Every structure is written in C-alpha cells, then in structure tokens.
Amino acid sequence: MAASLKRYKKAAPSHHNLLERQEREAMDTVSHLLFGATLAGMAHLQPEVAADPALSAAILTAALIGSHAPDFDSALRLKGPDAYVKHHRGFSHSIPALLVWPFLIGGPSSWLWGAGEHAALVCAWTFAAVVLHVLFDLTNAYGVQCLWPFRRKWLHLDALCLTDIALVLLHGIAAGGWALGVWADPGAVCLAAWVATAVYAVWRTVHHAIVVRRVKRRFGRPLAVHVLPGLWWFNWQYVVQADTGEFHLGVIQGRRMLPFDTLPKPQDAEEHACVRVSRGTANVQALLRFAKRVYVKWQAQQDGGFLVTWTDLRFWRDKDWPFRAEVRLDDKLNVVEQRIGWHKKAWEPPYV
Incomplete structure (x- = not known):
C-alpha cells in the first residue's frame, strides 16, 4: 500500500x-x-x-x-x-x-x-x-x-x-x-x-477516545493524533504528527495497529517559490481555513511550470490524497489553473 x-x-x-x-x-x-x-x-x-x-x-x-x-x-x-x-x-x-x-x-x-x-x-x-x-x-x-x-x-x-x-x-x-x-x-x-x-x-x-489513547501510547509524545472511523466496526485509520514534524499514517484493525507510511516534514517544500505563490490562491486559502494537518508537495512539469498539491492528511487513503487543492503555475510562477475538492466515490475511504 x-x-x-x-x-x-x-x-x-x-x-x-x-x-x-x-x-x-x-x-x-x-x-x-x-x-x-x-x-x-x-x-x-x-x-x-x-x-x-x-x-x-x-x-x-x-x-x-x-x-x-x-x-x-x-x-x-x-x-x-x-x-x-x-x-x-x-x-x-x-x-x-x-x-x-x-x-x-x-x-x-x-x-x-x-x-x-x-x-x-x-x-x-x-x-x-x-x-x-x-x-x-x-x-x-x-x-x-x-x-x-x-x-x-x-x-x-x-x-x-x-x-x-x-x-x-x-x-x-x-x-x-x-x-x-x-x-x-x-x-x-x-x-x-x-x-x-x-x-x-x-x-x-x-471507543474512539480509547483508540486515540492507544495511538498516543504507541507514539509517545506526538504533536497531534487524528483517528478516523472505517466503514466497519473496530476499523480505524490514523495520522500522527510526531514531535519531529514527520507524519505517520496507519490503520487499526481490532487490536492490530498496522503502520502504512511515513511522510517527512514538508519544510523544504514550503520554502519553494511555487508553494509560496500557490498559498495565496482562493482554493488553497479555502482549504487552509479548516484543515488540521496540512501537507504540501510540488512537482516540476515536463512541459514547464509546476504543480503544487495541498491536502489535509486526516483524509488520506492508500492510493492518493482524495481531498486536495491543486494549483498549476507556469515557469514564471503565474497561476494557470486551480482546483479543489474530493477525488473519490462515496463508498471509498475516508468516510467523511
């Protein structure tokens, strides 16, 4: 995964x-x-x-x-x-x-x-x-x-x-x-x-409060813990921001806590000029109004310019970030296109 x-x-x-x-x-x-x-x-x-x-x-x-x-x-x-x-x-x-x-x-x-x-x-x-x-x-x-x-x-x-x-x-x-x-x-x-x-x-x-305590004990002194329910009882997914700033993603199935991925602190990404420009767009500002665990990445495009993607990591799933704001910029950092919203079906996780 x-x-x-x-x-x-x-x-x-x-x-x-x-x-x-x-x-x-x-x-x-x-x-x-x-x-x-x-x-x-x-x-x-x-x-x-x-x-x-x-x-x-x-x-x-x-x-x-x-x-x-x-x-x-x-x-x-x-x-x-x-x-x-x-x-x-x-x-x-x-x-x-x-x-x-x-x-x-x-x-x-x-x-x-x-x-x-x-x-x-x-x-x-x-x-x-x-x-x-x-x-x-x-x-x-x-x-x-x-x-x-x-x-x-x-x-x-x-x-x-x-x-x-x-x-x-x-x-x-x-x-x-x-x-x-x-x-x-x-x-x-x-x-x-x-x-x-x-x-x-x-x-x-x-039950949610009990699961949150379990996750906190597992990670010591995290900066933040979010546990979201799965579609079936006793299934949850979590995101933990460690005191080092990195994010740990995983799922809980009954008593089993299964790590999924670790994302580094996005400090370098946030310092890039294309990220700073994208932060001022209407769609990114809308996401930032309610997001709890913001994560951002940028990619240089083959045809020139950049793609900057913002998400709230609370709403992760195994194949992508289903809730995200995307901003496309040209090589001179002019905004070409911006989008925001959910990229998932109703029956796909996360169930929010």
Missing part, C-alpha cells in the same frame, strides 16, 4: 473535471431523511399527532425538510468550489441558523396541511430535526462550525462515518415499517430506534 501512495506522489495528476468527481461532505442525504422520518414517527407518541392526519403530515414534511435544511448551503457550489469548501457546514449549521430554520420550515408546513393552529408544535419538531442534523455532522470527521458566532473553530468528534450502515439499517427498518403500516405503534418503534441511536453514538465516541 505504501508503494502505491509513493507512486501517486510522483505521478501526474488526473485531468478529469473535478466538479463531476466531488463528493458531498455533508452526511449522506438519505441518512438525514431517514432520521427526519423516524423523528416524525416518534411524534406519534403525542396523542394529538396520532389522532390528526393533517398535523402528522405537517410534522413529517417539516421534519424531512428540517433534517436536510442545514445542507442547503450546497447552493454555494454555484459560486465556485472554493466558496463551498470555505462556507459549507458554517453559518447554515450555526446557532443563529438553528433558530431560523424552524420558522422558515415549520410555519409554511403547518399552513400547507391546514394545521396552522399547531404551528408552534410543528416548529418544535422542525427544531429537533435541525439540531439532530448538526449533532450528527458533529460526530463526523469533516467538522462543523456549530458554535458560530461565539466560536469559529471547526468541531468534530471523528466517531461516525458519513453514512453509518448500522444507523441507516436501523432507521430504514423503523421508517419503512411505519410507511408500510407494519407497526401498530410507530411512535414506540421510532422512539426505540432513537434510544438505540443515542446509545450507539455514545459507544462509538467512547
């Missing part, structure tokens, strides 16, 4: 359209919609909801929209990939947005279904859907600025994948059974799904 990554470091980059290959950083839309559906199902624990089809439909509509609303910032792609990377999971996931989304969604949903007298209740369930969206994004490794404007830092727990198979199955069964009329009491079934979800999320978060 290490050899494949080293080949990537020497190889010319792909020229495929980056926008066609970008993966959405937000947790999978299907997951969020399933969470919204089971949240609306849990609302049937309230007698007035279970007895009023119009109110039930209003809450379902509002919960489905609210469970995805923070990701409406995907429209920023129209302004360019750098704007999307810079602001995605920012304001739309912030404290002010949590207060605004319920009124923008809950009010119209209650009016649409003729349940205007229950608008406050519909807004309350919408608020729950939006908050849960942000909390699930918080458990992911990409991060979220959920405390803005009080704190601009990107927060992330690194405990759950972008699309967690266990949660998709759990909520898919609960929501599907409700839609098919299988459950005599959908409120109780959906409540059980959410209780199991809470227990599962806590377990994964605690």
